[in-house]
Amino acid sequence: MAHNGKLENYLKGLRDGMGIGIAYTPFGITIGLISKNFGMKLFTAIVMSFGLYAGSAQTAFLKMVYELKSTPVEIIVSIFVINLRYTLLNIIMFRQISNKTTLFEKILMGIGLTDEAVAYLTIRKATNAWYVIGVNTMPYVLFGVGTIAGSLFGNLIPEVFAASLNFMLYATFLSLLVSSLTNSLKYAEVIITAIGLKLLFMFAPVLKDISKGWTLIIIMITASSLYALRHYKEESEKETVENE
Secondary structure, eight states, X not given: OHHHHHHHHHHHHHXXXXXXXXXXXXXXXXXXXXXXXXXXXXXXXXXXXXXXXOHHHHHHHHIIIIISOOOHHHHHHHHHHHHHHHHHHHHHHHHHSOTTOOHHHHHHHHHHOOHHHHHHHHHHTOOOHHHHHHHHHHHHHHHHHHHHHHHHHGGGSOHHHHHTTTHHHHHHHHHHHHHHHHHOGGGHHHHHHXXXXXXXXXXXXXXXXXXXXXXXXXXXXXXXXXXXXHHHHHHHHHHHHHHO
């Protein structure tokens, strides 16, 4: 009976995660196309997407290596900071799911969690691990398949269409972001802070001379740290009340 319950929740998650998976497909195609244009071999692109599975980190990596010609230190630190958010995403979900979730189930969950998936699962208040794993499956598979398709057939896609492929992903994330802001407007502080810092680094006399790699690192760390400092006590008190 327990296995039937797991399968039922997994299949339900599989169905509900299809929308995110469809949105990830064109982004995967874009990653594959960019990789191919930069001269990356198909096998390497596949390993990158199925192994790393971090669209924003992959985009940053490709841009920093092939366009910005960033130093190895900038690349390593940038990718580390970008992917560091997955630690926070895992914490968010692990606090939300059932206490009966096993370590193996948590590992399976953690492998497939992304920004969009966590935003969706948080809005849905998902508590079942196998439902979460199901939601994560289609985005993971379709993103990888999209990368393969982009690497193999990207040259057949018209340039205008190729340039707009990742719009679907951004539109999906925007809709989830708006839903999250509706529940708590204080998250807008991070967005406003990041935009303000970006403008400073674009136009301020000394800051505009800093390399784009370090600019990205500084903005991410500063915006998230300021939010944490402002709301850490509030979140801790809220958690204490909920546990009493």
